[in-house]
Amino acid sequence: MFVLYRWENESTQGGTTRERDVTATPARGGTSAACDVLVLLGLPLLAALALPAAFAGGGTRRWFGGRAESQRAEAQAAKDAAAAAFYELDTTQRDLRISMETITAVDDSPAARRAVADFQALGRRIDEVSQRYIQAVDAQDLDRDDLEASAAARARAGLVAAKDELQNAKRELDRFASGLGPLLGKAETRLARLAPAVERARQALRAAGDALDAVRGSGLRADDLAARLAALAPELTKLNQGAGQHGVEQTLERAERVAREAEAIRAEAGRLPEKAAEIDHRLVSLRTRAEALTTRAGQVEPVLSELRRRFTAPCWQDLQHVPEQAAGNVRQAELKLTEAQAARDAQRWPDATALLSTVRALLNTTDESISAAGDRLARLNAVQKDPQAEIERTRFAVRDAQRLAMTGRTTPDPRHARPLDEAVARLDGAVAGLEGRHPDYWHFLTETEAVRRTAAQVVARIREERGAGH
Secondary structure (H helix, E strand, O other): OOOOOOOOEEOOOOOOOEEEEEHHHHOOOOHHHHHHHHHHHHHHHHHHHHHHHHHHHHHHHOOOOOHHHHHHHHHHHHHHHHHHHHHHHHHHHHHHHHHHHHHHHHOOOOHHHHHHHHHHHHHHHHHHHHHHHHHHHHHHOOOOOOHHHHHHHHHHHHHHHHHHHHHHHHHHHHHHHHOOOOHHHHHHHHHHHHHHHHHHHHHHHHHHHHHHHHHHHHOOOHHHHHHHHHHHHHHHHHHHHHOOOOOOOHHHHHHHHHHHHHHHHHHHHHHHHHHHHHHHHHHHHHHHHHHHHHHHHHOOOHHHHHHHHHHHHHHHHOOOHHHHHHHHHHHHHHHHHHHHHHHHHHOOOOHHHHHHHHHHHHHHHHHHHHHHHHHEEEEEEEHHOHHHHHHHHHHHHHHHHHHHOOOOOOOOOOOHHHHHHHHHHHHHHHHOOOOOOOOOHHHHHHHHHHHHHHHHHHHHHHHHHHOOOO
């Protein structure tokens, strides 16, 4: 049996130290010397036995594996490279999936559908490549102590092939991603518009509500506007539920529609006090006008009496019913004014506006018919006094048209000459009708007006043709 000794320093009285045996037996004779020799001889053997145990413990590999260890290192390097390629492919695919989700959320065009189909095909291809990579990783345990060189070589070859496939799939994904630029840009633009559009719709609804509150505070009910605003409540609920439930495109369209309608309500509410004041003003103005026309209608009969006394029947017979029609129109207008006042008091603004428009049309018709009698008498008096002025005025219009028709030509265009010749004949006939004891001055005036109208039409046609280069 060999004994290991532990030594420590022991101080001497002289200040020097010496080695002291603290574990050996007390005997210091020959037996002790023999033991020392045996101990010294046994140390190399103990060391030889301890070193292999120390380095072989804990599952560590042999220091010197030769060709097998070299193959193991190359296979491990191939495994690391394949893992890096797999990570890059997975990262690219996940990023691209987010882009595809962005596109499909807002775009249902044929191009977008083709992109989705292509991405799904690439996904199936990537699944196959990834499966082969996993099989290559699981094929050999590179940490086995007894891994043979041939097994390590096979593992390396499989891992290199898997890495190449992963990298090829990554390049296919990159090419696919580069072609998504237009679709992705369009989708991101629409998504960027979504949040501001929804916020604009909310703000427009709040503004419409505030405007209605202000109008009601002034004593106006605005019931129709309140009903329109209440009808937008379900739309606001859908906007708050978000695009995830209703779709980006539909949510964007809904937000824009709600904003437009809410803005229209706000604008109408803001104009409502002004509209009420305008209706009040129109009620007063039209009532005053109706009263004035009632007075004027009473003056038509004296005018008709003078026309009957001085001119032939064709000059005034179409005006016979003016007094009766004027009085009837004024009465109807007054009834409509009463209805309009009731609508205004009930704050039925559309009804009040429509009734006032009817009153205005009735009064305009009445005004024209009353004025027609006075104008007729004035024109007949003028032509009776001096018919030559009307004749010369008409002949000048015809001659002016004839000169324009002959400009730059030796003979007139039949399309222009024919209506002008007919106009001259018509004027001559009207002038001839003035002869006699009781001429029809109104027929004469209508004929001269028709001749001037024909001349003006020819002039306009000539200028249009020359302007077009004919």
